[in-house]
Amino acid sequence: MKFTRRSFLAASSAAAVIAAPLGARAANLPRNMRMVIGSKSTGGDTYQTSAMVADALSKKLGINIKVDAVGASDAFKTLARDKRGTTIMIFHDQSYLGYLYGVTGYDNIFADYAIGPTVAINPGNAYLVPASSPYKTMDDILKAAADGTRIRVAIQPGGVSEIGFSAMKNAAKVRAPGSEDNIVAVNTGSQSDKNQAMWDNLADVINGSIQANEQFTQLDSSDPKAMRFVWLTARPETLEQAPEAGMGGTDRAKMLSFASPETSVTLDGSKDFTFDKEFFFLFNKDMDPEISKAIDTTLGEIYASGEIEERQKAAFFIPNYLPQDQALKHLEDKRDTYAKVIDDISSKS
Known part of the structure; x- marks a missing residue:
């Protein structure tokens, strides 16, 4: 094809029009952004x-976004101080569960910050028993509590680790009022602490995750460290999006057997309790809304292309982009559901 000056200018003009939305978006953003997260671990x-989201946004917008693992308290403080939009945050349901449980350093995120889009789900939140446990299922555990047996559950109090424990107590109360007193917390710290509580016979059930504990479910049952899954809190619709091979020796079909409806932990006697650990953005509420809009719009384009979804699934995350307005309503609904569970058992905790 022969290019004339006129055709070259026309082509250049067309390319400029196509690139304009992205260029305009990037022009309104700080060239360097700090993404604080509610964890101090760079391996969690x-x-x-x-890091996946920051990398994709950086490339798409042509800016630098650095992930900074400062922990929840410092992340919230840093975000609250920065109205310029140079600081953004990603965290998960702990951000509002901590407030519901009254954990120091957690405020009402729905009042104090702007909720941004959701980006992913970790479907691995789990509860496990020793391989030698007489309790084979959650039904066995709840029946034992109803029969007067004390069930000790190792958790890290005040958030994602505790919400499933609260759901157990609530289910016990719904099934056999008063039996919730027999579901008792063993408050620990990290996952290794919870594992050790099981191995030291200080807990009958522990909170864990597919990622951290699946390896122990593959041990021979005679091994003192061997465990068994009894419950995955994720919605079945979430787990169905996981790779068919699952993780380790636990495939997707097996995972689904530990989740609702095959494993039932009732919410109210008619439907099951479920919990997806979701990651989402938080913004300073006084930040220029054009910045959050640019991030939201760009994320929509990133997820539409599919590349980030492949990266997330390879790392055993479930892609979960919801635009900012939908994310707010979705997370408020989750908050309200879990607040009721916590309130219903609070007098018995």
Whole structure:
């Protein structure tokens, strides 16, 4: 094809029109942004998913976004101080569960910050028992509590680790009022602390995750460290999006057997309790809304292309982009559901 000056100018003009939305978006953003996260670990799931999102946004917008693992308290403080939009945040449901449980350093995110889009789900939140446990299922555990047996559950109090424990107590109360007193917390710290509580016979059930504990479910049942899954809190619709091979020796079909409806932990006697650990953006509420809009719009384009979804699934995350307005309503609904569970058992905790 022969290019004339006129055709070259026309082509250049067309390219400029196509690139204009992205260029205009990027022009309104700080050239360097700090993404604080509610974790101090650079090897955990919060850092992993945040790094994927930050990398994709940086490339698409042509700006620098640095992930900074400062922990929840410092992340909230840093975000609250920065109205310029040079600081953004990614965290998960702990951000509002901490407030519901009254954890120091957690405020009402729905009042104090602007909720941004969701980006991913970690479907791995789990509860496990020793391989030698007489309790084979959650039904066994709840029946034992109803029969007067004390069930000790190792958790890290005040958030994602505790919400499933609260759901157990609530289910016990719905099934056999008063039996919730027999579901008792063993408050620990990290996952290794919870594992050790099981191995030291200080807990009958522990909170864990597919990622951290699946390896122990593959041990011979005679091994004192061997465990068994009894419950995955994720919605079945979430787990159905996981790779068919699952993780380790636990495939997707097996995972689904530990989740609702095959494993039922009732919410109210008619439907099951479920919990997806979701990651989402938080913004300073006084930040220029054009910045959050640019991030939201660009994320929509990134997820539409499919590349980030492949990266997330390879790391055992479930892609979960919801635009800012939908994300707010979705997270408020989750907050309200879990607030009721916590309130209903608070007098018995």
